[in-house]
Amino acid sequence: MEIKKIFVVGAGQMGNGIAQVSAQAGYDTVIYDITQELVDKGVNIIKKNLERNVAKGKMSADEQAAILGRLKATTTLEDAADADLVIEAIIENFDIKKEVFEKLDQITPPHAILATNTSSLPITQIAACTKRPEKVIGMHFMNPVPVMKLVEIIRGLATSDEVYQIVEETSIKMGKVPVWCKDVPGFVSNRVLQVMINEALWELYEGVAPAENIDNIMKLGMNHPMGPCALADLIGLDTVLAILNVMYTGYGDPKYRPSPLLKQYVQAGWLGRKTGKGIYDYSNQ
Numbered sequence: 001m002e003i004k005k006i007f008v009v010g011a012g013q014m015g016n017g018i019a020q021v022s023a024q025a026g027y028d029t030v031i032y033d034i035t036q037e038l039v040d041k042g043v044n045i046i047k048k049n050l051e052r053n054v055a056k057g058k059m060s061a062d063e064q065a066a067i068l069g070r071l072k073a074t075t076t077l078e079d080a081a082d083a084d085l086v087i088e089a090i091i092e093n094f095d096i097k098k099e100v101f102e103k104l105d106q107i108t109p110p111h112a113i114l115a116t117n118t119s120s121l122p123i124t125q126i127a128a129c130t131k132r133p134e135k136v137i138g139m140h141f142m143n144p145v146p147v148m149k150l151v152e153i154i155r156g157l158a159t160s161d162e163v164y165q166i167v168e169e170t171s172i173k174m175g176k177v178p179v180w181c182k183d184v185p186g187f188v189s190n191r192v193l194q195v196m197i198n199e200a201l202w203e204l205y206e207g208v209a210p211a212e213n214i215d216n217i218m219k220l221g222m223n224h225p226m227g228p229c230a231l232a233d234l235i236g237l238d239t240v241l242a243i244l245n246v247m248y249t250g251y252g253d254p255k256y257r258p259s260p261l262l263k264q265y266v267q268a269g270w271l272g273r274k275t276g277k278g279i280y281d282y283s284n285q
């Protein structure tokens with residue numbers, strides 16, 4: 001099967017990045033969200049990213065126009081009716097994803113592959129919400145999507161070899177490096193990453209060091225491009241908490257128990273860059 005049209009569910013931080021690399025790769029791309037305001041915001045971010053690339057000489061104005069010409073925005077999920085591949089990139093909440101996948105299973109053509117950008121939720125469980133579990137797969141992009149090369153591909157229990165091969169080839173066409181792993185809570189990336197972030201938040205909670213010092217130690221001592229506190233703010237503290245809760249429940253291991261400070265930040269609505277305040281204050285940026 002040839003992928004010609006990709007439908008991206010969610011126009012937020014991850015969704016608009018996925019839609020951008022999809023359109024850049026030559027696919028007819030539809031970006032969806034529940035309100036026109038959210039869709040417009042996502043499309044505007046894509047436009048700004050492309051304008052920046054033109055200004056830097058990374059692409060021509062004609063290439064920019066061609067990419068935008070392949071991009072369509074919608075608030076109607078039924079527009080996925082002729083999609084070959086759907087990539088879901090919404091909130092990390094199983095019940096909400098379940099509802100979306102049940103609808104997509106009814107709307108999309110029988111041949112369509114349903115992929116999820118989930119950071120930690122079981123692919124097998126999501127696939128079981130559909131009548132096509134063999135066509136459901138994890139396609140976990142990294143943030144920011146237009147920059148980061150990795151796509152973590154996760155096969156559910158029923159995912160077919162053909163579907164895996166198609167998703168791997170599509171990832172490569174998008175300019176990504178696909179790497180597979182098993183369907184376990186947190187997969188590989190977040191099973192390692194979130195423990196580090198959580199430990200940094202425990203240290204912050206215990207007063208071991210301020211956030212700036214924790215980040216500088218990891219950047220200068222471990223050669224990380226970004227410290228764990230700044231990275232948590234970029235990911236979104238609500239997402240970090242959701243991933244940790246999935247792993248804590250899935251493994252029953254206390255090493256995944258979320259820091260009380262992380263819970264407080266989320267309760268306060270201090271979710272990171274997207275709200276202007278998290279571990280750091282971004283109100284003046």
